[in-house]
Amino acid sequence: MTLSASQSHTEPLLDLRKISMRFGAKPDLAARISIALGIAKRPPVVHALDEVDLSIKRGEVLGLVGESGCGKSTLGRIAAGILNPSSGEVYWKGRDRLKLSGKALHDADLSAQMIFQNSMAALNPRMNIETLVAEAPAIHGLIKGNRGEYVDDYLRKAGFDPTMKRRLPHQFSGGQRARVNIARALAVQPDFLVCDESVAALDVSIQAQILNLFMDLREQLNLTYLFVSHDLGVVKHISDRVAIMYLGRVVEEAPVKEVYSRPNHPYTQSLLAEVPRIKPGKRRFEALKGELPSPLNPPPGCHFHPRCPHAHERCRIEAPLRKEIAPGHFSACHLNDRSVT
Amino acid sequence: MTPLLEVRDLVTEFPGEDGKPLRAVNEVSFQINRGEVLGLVGESGSGKSVTGFSILGLIDEPGRIASGQVLFNGDDLTRADAKTRRNLRGRRIAMVFQDPMMTLNPVLRIGVQLMETLHAHEKISRHEARARARDALGMVGIPSPEERLDAYPHEFSGGMRQRVAIAIALLHRPDLIIADEPTTALDVTIQAQIISEFQKLTELQGTAVIWITHDLAIVSSLADRIAVMYGGRIVETGDVFSVLETPSHPYTRGLIRSVPSENNQGGRLAQIPGVTPSLTNMPEGCAFRTRCERASEACRQQPAISGTELRYYRCFHPYEKANA
Numbered sequence: 001m002t003l004s005a006s007q008s009h010t011e012p013l014l015d016l017r018k019i020s021m022r023f024g025a026k027p028d029l030a031a032r033i034s035i036a037l038g039i040a041k042r043p044p045v046v047h048a049l050d051e052v053d054l055s056i057k058r059g060e061v062l063g064l065v066g067e068s069g070c071g072k073s074t075l076g077r078i079a080a081g082i083l084n085p086s087s088g089e090v091y092w093k094g095r096d097r098l099k100l101s102g103k104a105l106h107d108a109d110l111s112a113q114m115i116f117q118n119s120m121a122a123l124n125p126r127m128n129i130e131t132l133v134a135e136a137p138a139i140h141g142l143i144k145g146n147r148g149e150y151v152d153d154y155l156r157k158a159g160f161d162p163t164m165k166r167r168l169p170h171q172f173s174g175g176q177r178a179r180v181n182i183a184r185a186l187a188v189q190p191d192f193l194v195c196d197e198s199v200a201a202l203d204v205s206i207q208a209q210i211l212n213l214f215m216d217l218r219e220q221l222n223l224t225y226l227f228v229s230h231d232l233g234v235v236k237h238i239s240d241r242v243a244i245m246y247l248g249r250v251v252e253e254a255p256v257k258e259v260y261s262r263p264n265h266p267y268t269q270s271l272l273a274e275v276p277r278i279k280p281g282k283r284r285f286e287a288l289k290g291e292l293p294s295p296l297n298p299p300p301g302c303h304f305h306p307r308c309p310h311a312h313e314r315c316r317i318e319a320p321l322r323k324e325i326a327p328g329h330f331s332a333c334h335l336n337d338r339s340v341t
Numbered sequence: 342m343t344p345l346l347e348v349r350d351l352v353t354e355f356p357g358e359d360g361k362p363l364r365a366v367n368e369v370s371f372q373i374n375r376g377e378v379l380g381l382v383g384e385s386g387s388g389k390s391v392t393g394f395s396i397l398g399l400i401d402e403p404g405r406i407a408s409g410q411v412l413f414n415g416d417d418l419t420r421a422d423a424k425t426r427r428n429l430r431g432r433r434i435a436m437v438f439q440d441p442m443m444t445l446n447p448v449l450r451i452g453v454q455l456m457e458t459l460h461a462h463e464k465i466s467r468h469e470a471r472a473r474a475r476d477a478l479g480m481v482g483i484p485s486p487e488e489r490l491d492a493y494p495h496e497f498s499g500g501m502r503q504r505v506a507i508a509i510a511l512l513h514r515p516d517l518i519i520a521d522e523p524t525t526a527l528d529v530t531i532q533a534q535i536i537s538e539f540q541k542l543t544e545l546q547g548t549a550v551i552w553i554t555h556d557l558a559i560v561s562s563l564a565d566r567i568a569v570m571y572g573g574r575i576v577e578t579g580d581v582f583s584v585l586e587t588p589s590h591p592y593t594r595g596l597i598r599s600v601p602s603e604n605n606q607g608g609r610l611a612q613i614p615g616v617t618p619s620l621t622n623m624p625e626g627c628a629f630r631t632r633c634e635r636a637s638e639a640c641r642q643q644p645a646i647s648g649t650e651l652r653y654y655r656c657f658h659p660y661e662k663a664n665a
Contacts, residue, residue, distance in 0.1 A: 067528040067529070067530060067531075068528055173616050173617075175616055176616070203384035203385055203555060203617065204384065204555060204557070204596055204599050204600060205384060205595065205596060205599050205612065205613040205617075206384075206616065207599070208599030208600075208601075208610040208611070208612040208613070209612045209613075209614075211601070211610055212609045212610055212612055215607075215609065230528060230529065232529065233558070233600065233601045233602070234601050236601065236606060237601030237602075237606055237607070237610070238601075238607075256606070270530065271529065271530065273533075274529040274530060274532070274533045276556065276558030276559065276600075277558055277561075277602065278557050278558050278561045278585055278597060278600060278602070279558075279561055279562060280561045280562075280581040280582045280585045280586060281561075281562065281581070281582070282562060282563065282564075282565075283562045284537065284540070285533040285534075285536045285537035285540065285562075286533070286537065287530060287533040287534035287536075287537045288530045288533070288534070289534075291498055291500060291501075291531065292528075
């Protein structure tokens with residue numbers, strides 16, 4: 001936290017501006033003609049992201065929270081450079097990443113790495129641990145000395161016993177495979193890690209080990225994290241700032257203490273009412289009504305209005321803009337205009 | 342008063358590769374009264390699900406219940422014949438599983454599956470069955486239940502499917518529901534919805550619930566009593582307050598402290614070193630000793646139960662109440 005505060009004057013490591021992402025089949029010529037003639041319907045388009053602004057400062061941990069289908073993984077992939085957005089701008093260390101080419105693009109790609117949720121699916125089952133970790137740095141010419149030592153070094157950093165590096169991924173537990181994935185991501189010497197639900201599939205005691213590892217690595221290697229998760233407890237623990245997404249939009253963004261003590265957006269408020277805490281004693285679970293609407297056909301105006309207890313006429317028509325309601329605390333809700341007037 | 346369900350020294354075994362039986366559930370004893378909620382907590386491989394299956398008699402060959410008793414209203418289910426058990430399952434004891442896509446038949450309409458359950462135990466007309474099925478869907482909060490009876494499982498979202506599974510479990514107003522991680526696959530807001538419906542209905546009907554989960558936070562706000570499993574054994578049990586506020590067993594304590602909480606935000610979590618041992622190389626004696634900071638030579642023996650039937654732990658070096 002002290003790190004991010006002292007460097008807050010510098011330019012952001014990654015700056016995403018008005019990012020939109022749509023998934024859907026592109027109609028070919030015949031299909032376009034039949035659509036124009038009214039014979040065929042337009043193919044469905046998933047509006048995964050809708051003009052999202054997000055910036056990540058060097059050295060900070062940004063938690064990205066939302067329910068499944070809200071677009072948080074898509075945003076994570078764009079941040080990691082795996083996907084290119086349908087529209088919008090991505091600034092990596094102050095330069096437009098979509099316009100980079102050659103060595104500059106190569107470096108940008110290498111310095112942003114991603115750690116996925118399913119550790120088994122992310123590792124080739126036929127390659128042993130050493131090959132898996134050594135592959136990328138060898139291709140990119142990062143290994144100057146002995147290959148084995150290079151791999152051992154990164155496996156040790158991730159808390160994995162290097163004597164077991166000749167074994168195959170299926171011979172390890174989920175927690176060990178998570179460590180291999182972390183070692184592999186670190187082996188190309190990145191500045192920025194996108195962790196997409198990286199601890200979601202792990203048992204509580206193993207999850208604590210991996211979270212501690214993430215925090216140790218951040219201090220040792222001066223890493224920046226985008227931590228994508230649905231687990232509000234985990235995000236609260238590890239993040240400096242938190243961004244909350246709902247159906248393709250970031251509805252609130254603030255430092256972690258601010259968001260958990262003074263949530264502004266009605267969605268954040270209801271989400272935080274469900275933060276898991278160990279507190280004996282029966283309580284009523286007061287649930288938000290309804291479910292996440294389909295991103296195929298998002299509701300007009302504020303995406304949250306069909307489930308919002310405070311929705312009024314304006315919410316149904318006009319999408320609220322992101323506003324700074326306190327220093328560093330952004331929220332997109334029409335109610336904020338009301339309280340001012 | 343006899344408890345609704347009493348499990349005594351239950352042992353469930355599966356044959357290992359070398360023919361040596363592996364004990365997935367080892368000398369497990371607990372009881373549950375009418376209307377009570379018991380949280381059965383443990384990490385993967387701790388034997389919590391197999392315990393649930395054993396109660397219902399759902400252990401498939403070559404696995405078997407090697408010894409122990411499952412007393413339901415005083416009758417031993419492990420000795421009951423197939424017909425008696427079949428008559429109880431779904432009617433007096435129901436189960437809700439983690440993945441409703443696996444429990445619901447993908448090629449049958451929801452209505453048919455609900456009515457099938459009714460017809461299995463009651464002689465009622467199709468018309469009446471359909472009406473009850475519709476009411477059951479309405480009860481668990483599914484909008485326009487009449488139309489939804491004709492929908493297929495894939496037309497529902499994950500949360501809605503779990504509601505259907507709960508509706509089926511509640512159809513016969515059972516005395517006991519075994520819920521095996523029913524909200525694990527769901528988003529937080531949907532999870533809260535499901536738990537809230539579940540709580541309302543079970544309280545209304547006076548149903549006892551065994552809530553199997555790895556999530557201590559859910560159990561803490563849902564259960565009356567809690568049983569913590571590790572390596573096939575219940576290592577600690579008691580009422581929620583006493584177990585979570587003054588845990589005696591080092592594993593319970595470690596588990597509670599490894600959950601991210603309000604206090605040490607940004608700091609390091611207290612972690613339990615090592616990994617959960619697999620059934621094939623379970624340590625002799627106390628299964629937790631290889632990861633335990635308090636372990637000593639004595640732990641090579643299996644610690645006996647200390648305490649009463651309702652509040653006990655298995656440990657030679659328990660934490661005292663004062664410094665827990």
